[in-house]
Amino acid sequence: MPSQTNQNIFTVSRLNAEVRLLLENEMGIVWLIGEISNFSAPVSGHWYFTLKDSRAQVKCAMFRGNNRRVTFKPTNGNQVIVKARLSLYEPRGDYQLIIESMQPEGDGRLQQEFEELKMKLAAEGLFAQTNKQTLPEHPKCVGVITSKTGAALHDILDVLKRRDPSLPVVIYPTTVQGDAAAIEIAQAIGRANSRNECDVLIVGRGGGSLEDLWCFNNEIVARTIAASQIPIISAVGHEIDVTIADFVADMRAPTPSAAAELVSRDNSHKEQAFVARQQKLMSAMRYYLSQQSKLSTSLTHRLERQHPSHQLQRQSQQLDELQLRLQRSMDHFIASRLQKVERQQYKLQLHSPVKRLNQQKSSLQYLEQKLLDAMDRKLLNTRHQLALAAEKLDTVSPLATLKRGYSITQNESGKVITKASDTKTGDTLVTRLSEGEIRSTVV
Template identity: 75%
Template sequence: MPSLSNQNIYTVSRLNAEVRLLLENEMGIVWLVGEISNFSAPVSGHWYLTLKDSRAQVRAAMFKGNNRHVRFRPQNGQQVLVKARMSLYEPRGDYQIIIESMQPEGDGRLQQEFEQLKLKLAGEGLFAQTLKKPLPENPQRVGIITSKTGAALHDILNVLKRRDPSLPIVIYPTMVQGEEAAIQIAQAIGRANTRNECDVLIVGRGGGSLEDLWCFNNEIVARTIAASQIPIISAVGHEVDVTIADFVADVRAPTPSAAAELVSRDNSHKKQAFANYQHKLTSAWRYYVAQQKSYINQLQYRLDKQHPMYRLQRQQQILDERENRLKQAITHHLNDTRRHISSQEYHLQLQSPVKRIGEQKHALQIAQQKLNEAMQRKMMKSRYQFGLLAEKLDTVSPLSTLSRGYSITQTNKGKVIRHASDVKSGDQIVTRLADGELTSTVD
């Protein structure tokens, strides 16, 4: 049998601590979808719950520093998408997740797919500024890829008519919402490139929800825009709406009207060129900020893992669990006590004590009478015995001896004089009689 050193022998605490570190360091951040059950929100402000699907479940905790950002109140049975890090609850050895963000499954799944595709395409370099094609300074013909009945087309045409009525326009009508919209948008871009009749394209639509704009977050549309030989301006939604098409397009316009401003000619063409460069700079800056934010998040995550807050959170979780166990124990004890009292009351009612109380009262009266009589006899006997003892004591009492004519002589210090040699001439002595004392001086 091989010899074991102390370093090879684990305690349970050390094993759980190292497993927790392995989970947190190796797994990192995960996205998880599941149904909430066993939701609990103690007074500490933290949330504890179980996420499950049809075949498995996992314990989860969300501390108050993170759950205060959740815009809804979780309910048992609700489907959610969470961003979490793997961990281990060391006192019990339970594997668990620590939730950092939570959102309803529908919106959350779309946002997750958006972030995943964004990271994927960014990793392939489709957002790189070196791939961006410059817009023509004086476009000869403008192509518009949008819905023929949408407000976006109306806004673009109004701006172009006001700024440059002579500018030729080609409209490539397509759906901009629904399941088939992404394919139609990609086909329209391909058709415009095949015809090669325009030197700039505006691709977009009016504002809407994330689900309404989802076709512009489609990978096919993104790759088609990146492959286009004609410069493309992405003009999707309002200024606050951001799609994958905005990142991969050569220029992003905050609105369809702004896209029309970019391609139209007027006396302020220098201002337009400046705006164009400004938009490119903004896109480049946003991409740079997104990269730096991702890097900072990674550093922050590594820093957070060493933060004492996590230890406090784990200790708080232990405290919440023990508080819950204490409440359960108290409740169980109270229930047992109530059941015992109910059982005793039931048996007491079956054996009514009224008759027994009457009998006991009668017996108590008899016993009390006997006790009083015994006490009287005992006191009489004790008085008699006390008188006898008093007589005997009086017989041997020094006071009795004094009453018969004797006396006791003491020095002034209280010493009894038994011999003449106990005093000398000039000493004061005190003689105690039956009635009073005499003070004398020895001559």
């Protein structure tokens, strides 16, 4: 019992590998429409993006060999239709789509609808050669289902008039382009069958774009052609244009003029029969090749799922993932180192002697200015005190006394005479006045 339990225990790697094989083998090819986001194109040449709608999203990978065939450059926001196979990226456990082809939504949607309807009707046997009716060898009346104003009708009538003017022609006019065209074409085929006045019908129109010819890719028209009791020749567009109506019809003509030649008689009716048989053979070959192409596609997909390139693609995707992680790690490491350097620079600036020197310089300038101011005040005070002292000195100065009318008398030796007894007759005295001096002799 324990051994059985151990056998049922999966490793994560084994589980992811089993799920990948299950997805790839069971789902097969899918068509998907969505909006591109998170688009990236690394140097490996592969594309990685997400397809999303309003409610969900799925990761996608389109490898270099496939994306080289894409005719436009995808960008975020593009609406696209892709053909893909479902897989799983084992290292992360993410399920993803491996894109094989990509088209813009408009053309891609129509092409997808064409392929889906073609596969559906082919599976039901509507294209089988055994279900096709033989064209009458000598038609008695030809019905034409097309636009009454189109060039195709004029081409058909010109050929019939030139080759077999006596052949009766009944025209069932209808629109051959637009939303209502498919219903009108089906009604015209039904009307021709109910009236039963023709033994062969030509259904078609001139050339145009895929949108112009789209009514001939309608399921209603295809089933109406298949149910017709009157043999129908499909003559839609040019030789390169292929529609669902061509596959369902009893005969396909490359152009409306060629359809008219198929139903008309002339001197080369043997050649006409040969052409008809050739067309029938080509139709059978196209159907056979279509079936073989589907089988080949199926086998190719099975082979691709086992191809070593898938392993290489997964490893390449893993390499891209590792490169992206390495780049993110390097960016984070560099960013953290830069932050550390910036912090160290900030700390260095906080302790830088330049700042202290600037502060000391500012302080010195302040003290120097303060000293100058103190010296100016001291000098001013000293000058003021000197002025006061000078004023006091001037007040007690002998010169000031002289100015008030007093005088000083000295003898010749310069001694100041303060009393009369200090002189004798005949002495010469000098009397100093405020202005000048007087010499006198004692008598």
